[in-house]
Amino acid sequence: AQSVAQPEDQVKVAEGNPLTVKCTYSVSxxxxxxxxxxxxxxxxQFLLKYITGDNLVKGSYxxxxxxxxxxxxxxxxxxxxxxxxxxxxxxxxRDRARWNRDDKIIFGKGTRLHILP
Amino acid sequence: xxxxxxxxxxxxxxxxxxxxxxCAQDMNHExxxxxxxxxxxxxxxxxxxxxxxxxxxxxxPNGYNVSRSTTEDFPLRLLSAxxxxxxxxxxxxxxxxxxxxxYNSPLHFGNGTRLTVT
Numbered sequence: 001a002q003s004v005a006q007p008e009d010q011v012k013v014a015e016g017n018p019l020t021v022k023c024t025y026s027v028s029x030x031x032x033x034x035x036x037x038x039x040x041x042x043x044x045q046f047l048l049k050y051i052t053g054d055n056l057v058k059g060s061y062x063x064x065x066x067x068x069x070x071x072x073x074x075x076x077x078x079x080x081x082x083x084x085x086x087x088x089x090x091x092x093x094r095d096r097a098r099w100n101r102d103d104k105i106i107f108g109k110g111t112r113l114h115i116l117p
Numbered sequence: 118x119x120x121x122x123x124x125x126x127x128x129x130x131x132x133x134x135x136x137x138x139x140c141a142q143d144m145n146h147e148x149x150x151x152x153x154x155x156x157x158x159x160x161x162x163x164x165x166x167x168x169x170x171x172x173x174x175x176x177x178p179n180g181y182n183v184s185r186s187t188t189e190d191f192p193l194r195l196l197s198a199x200x201x202x203x204x205x206x207x208x209x210x211x212x213x214x215x216x217x218x219x220y221n222s223p224l225h226f227g228n229g230t231r232l233t234v235t
Contacts, residue, residue, distance in 0.1 A: 009157075032221050043121075043207055043226035044160075051221070090159065094221075103148065103167055103213065104175060105224060109159035 002027045002095035006108035013081045014116050021076040021111045023091030032094035033074045035065055037087050038110075044090060050074060061085070081115045088112050119143055123208050123227035130198040130234045138193040138230050140208030147213035149191040150175070150224070151183065153204040160207065166191055167213050198234045206230045 003026045013019040025031060033050035048059025050067050058064045065076050076089060091108040124139045142149065150165035152175075162175030166185040180202060182194040191210075195202060207229050212222035 006159075034223055036224075036226075043228045044209075044224075045226070046223040049221055049223055092224075104162055104165065105150065105209075106162060106176070107152070107160040109157065 002093050002104065002106050004091050004093045004106055004108040006089075006091055006111045008111050009109075010112040010114060012114045012116060015083055016080055019076075019078050019081045019085070019113065019115070021089050021091075021113060023074045023076065023108060025072050025074060025091070025093045027093055027095045029095060031072075031074075033065075033067070034092040034094070034105075035059065035063070035074075035076050036090045036092060036107075038090065039087050047076070047089075083115045083117055086113055086115045121208055121210055121225050121227035123206075123230050125230060126228070128230060128232050130195075130232065132198060132200060132234060134198050135194070135196050136198065138195075138206055138208075138232070140191045140193065140227060141189050142191075142208075142210040142225070143189065144210065144225065145188060146210035146225070147188065148222075149185065149208065149210045151181070151191070151193045152207045152209065153177065153202075154207060154229075155204050163193065163206075195232075200234045202232065203234045204232060206232060 005024045035047040036044040038044045055067050063078050088110050090110050094105045121142045147168045151163040152160040154160050161177045164183040166172045172183050208227045209224040211224045
């Protein structure tokens with residue numbers, strides 16, 4: 001069974017500084033990895049996804065994610081944080097078993113990002 | 118194109134009551150799923166479906182039923198509500214990897230239903 005871990009409940013970064021939100025995963029097959037963002041009282045919005053062969057993936061709002069197969073990590077990054085980036089961020093992993101219909105998408109517990117003015 | 122629509126937005130139930138949370142999508146997505154979001158627990162998968170007539174259990178299925186009679190709709194039923202089911206519920210859909218129509222398709226989420234059981 002797949003799993004995903006976000007080791008930090010919250011991350012605080014000064015505006016203009018680079019930010020990193022950590023995610024590690026465990027899957028039995030090929031990793032299908034995603035990052036989502038949630039603003040207050042809203043549903044989750046897709047930010048970016050891992051594309052096989054690309055160790056650095058670019059997504060929405062200037063975010064990118066670094067894939068590291070040996071460390072089974074998919075950390076979310078942004079070179080220069082904005083106050084408007086303050087939100088709840090979720091990492092997710094999809095473990096698709098090709099020999100049956102099992103197709104769960106499992107989320108981490110989320111990391112609250114605070115960008116300080 | 119409305120995306121994923123959830124109703125109601127808010128609901129208060131008494132212990133033991135039953136209700137159905139509605140979810141509909143107009144993107145012709147084969148895959149649909151229900152999650153609950155609780156503080157400190159992230160999103161936990163309740164049930165999911167890879168197509169009409171097919172449903173499977175997720176991480177926390179107890180106390181919930183689902184059915185998938187059409188591609189568009191995926192209702193979630195609480196048969197006998199309990200205070201432990203107080204949560205925010207999200208429905209989400211995507212293309213299904215097995216269909217070949219899209220590779221690594223992300224989930225599209227509804228805006229959620231906030232349920233309180235007293």
